[in-house]
Amino acid sequence: MKKELTRQQYLDLYYYMRLNRAVEDTMVKLFRQNKIVGGLYSSLGQEAISVGSAYALEKKDWLAPMIRNIGALLVKGVPPRDVFMQHMAKYDSPTKGKDGTSHFGDLENLHIVSPISMLGDLIPVMAGVAMAGRYLGQKIVTMTWIGDGGSSTGVFHEGLNFAATQKAPFVLILENNLWAYSTPVKRQVPIENLADRAKAYGISSYIVDGNDVVAVYCTTKEAVERARAGEGPILIEAKSFRRLGHAQHDPAEYVPKEMRAYWEGRDPIELYEKFLMGEKLLDAKGKKAVEEKINTLLDREREFAENSPMPPPEFASTGVYCTGDDCHKIQPRWERPIAEVTPPKSSVKAVWTVEGFGSGKSSGGANAPIHFGDTKNTIEIPASNGKVPGKNGAKPRGKKPVKVGAAGTTGKVKR
Ligand SMILES: Cc1ncc(C[n+]2csc(CCOP(=O)(O)OP(=O)(O)O)c2C)c(N)n1
Numbered sequence: 576m577k578k579e580l581t582r583q584q585y586l587d588l589y590y591y592m593r594l595n596r597a598v599e600d601t602m603v604k605l606f607r608q609n610k611i612v613g614g615l616y617s618s619l620g621q622e623a624i625s626v627g628s629a630y631a632l633e634k635k636d637w638l639a640p641m642i643r644n645i646g647a648l649l650v651k652g653v654p655p656r657d658v659f660m661q662h663m664a665k666y667d668s669p670t671k672g673k674d675g676t677s678h679f680g681d682l683e684n685l686h687i688v689s690p691i692s693m694l695g696d697l698i699p700v701m702a703g704v705a706m707a708g709r710y711l712g713q714k715i716v717t718m719t720w721i722g723d724g725g726s727s728t729g730v731f732h733e734g735l736n737f738a739a740t741q742k743a744p745f746v747l748i749l750e751n752n753l754w755a756y757s758t759p760v761k762r763q764v765p766i767e768n769l770a771d772r773a774k775a776y777g778i779s780s781y782i783v784d785g786n787d788v789v790a791v792y793c794t795t796k797e798a799v800e801r802a803r804a805g806e807g808p809i810l811i812e813a814k815s816f817r818r819l820g821h822a823q824h825d826p827a828e829y830v831p832k833e834m835r836a837y838w839e840g841r842d843p844i845e846l847y848e849k850f851l852m853g854e855k856l857l858d859a860k861g862k863k864a865v866e867e868k869i870n871t872l873l874d875r876e877r878e879f880a881e882n883s884p885m886p887p888p889e890f891a892s893t894g895v896y897c898t899g900d901d902c903h904k905i906q907p908r909w910e911r912p913i914a915e916v917t918p919p920k921s922s923v924k925a926v927w928t929v930e931g932f933g934s935g936k937s938s939g940g941a942n943a944p945i946h947f948g949d950t951k952n953t954i955e956i957p958a959s960n961g962k963v964p965g966k967n968g969a970k971p972r973g974k975k976p977v978k979v980g981a982a983g984t985t986g987k988v989k990r
């Protein structure tokens with residue numbers, strides 16, 4: 576680590592890494608008390624990546640976090656109570672208890688796009704946000720994160736290629752933590768450096784020590800400014816290690832002990848404390864003050880979250896479907912009666928049946944008829960013609976989709 580930042584910036588990075596860890600520690604306690612709804616993921620040992628990269632963004636920029644990026648949310652300004660309440664599915668949470676983990680966004684103020692569970696799908700979405708910003712002349716940069724496992728999805732490649740072709744001002748942080756569930760990176764990718772993939776899209780990339788927060792910040796800052804200046808998307812591979820299992824349910828016994836011990840000896844917060852103390856930017860008193868500030872804040876935030884009520888049961892069926900009455904002005908063009916496609920009547924009978932299917936008896940072989948619609952109103956067509964036109968050219972009921980409207984960086988390599 577090299578001294579290149581202001582004193583305040585160094586201390587901010589320290590504060591947010593400590594806050595990231597303390598928020599997650601608090602949630603582990605809540606999980607053990609059975610107060611967390613759903614799974615709980617951890618970024619233990621990867622805090623420098625979320626914090627260092629998000630800290631390189633400006634207020635007007637956009638980000639979309641994945642499961643191990645709570646640190647990025649905190650840097651962007653999300654209060655810890657929102658993170659707690661979201662995980663506890665409370666009424667006051669950003670999604671009012673409708674979703675868990677960090678599945679929420681804030682499009683209006685903080686410019687956060689909600690995570691998408693399908694790994695990689697945020698890449699084309701954030702490339703799109705970057706392009707929209709450019710059309711609007713906003714000079715914004717967008718950012719998302721992807722794991723080593725997620726970087727093997729098709730949409731990673733499609734999305735990055737698309738972003739590259741469009742020269743979208745987009746920065747992708749690839750967190751190589753050596754594991755995707757129980758699969759070691761070496762068994763799923765035949766190359767050493769995942770950043771090498773950038774060559775395939777003709778874009779720039781960096782490799783950075785993901786346990787060195789100053790290196791992550793400085794590298795990302797440079798990438799963000801290059802993207803903002805019109806150079807197109809940039810890929811940063813941050814090398815680190817997933818210190819716990821995939822989520823709370825996973826003891827990760829498949830991880831070799833020596834590997835874990837090596838990375839425990841490279842804890843990003845401990846490394847950074849040593850650096851700050853060596854540079855006389857932090858002393859024991861300053862460290863204690865940060866701890867007290869975080870403890871006081873999180874006691875208050877946790878208490879608020881715990882006292883927030885669970886959503887009333889009738890809330891479950893509200894805000895799920897847009898009927899066009901209350902949330903926007905575009906009216907849907909319903910092609911079936913609304914009552915038929917909205918709860919509680921949506922559990923209509925299957926719209927097609929194959930006679931004899933599952934009975935174990937042949938019902939006439941390849942020429943057996945297929946019935947569309949319920950038994951009272953079946954339309955028969957010969958199965959062998961491979962088409963589904965319906966009798967006399969009539970369209971089968973229910974087949975048509977319903978339309979609802981429209982660092983002195985240690986290990987930093989520039990490539
Ligand atoms: C397209 C897709 N395939 C599979 C999954 C299930 N899944 C969720 S997390 C995960 C492992 C991800 O590993 P990695 O990308 O390395 O991220 P890490 O958990 O290490 O942070 C998998 C397979 C998914 N969410 N999306």
Ligand SMILES: [Mg+2]
Pocket residue numbers: 722723724750751752753754755756817
């Ligand atoms: Mg991984």
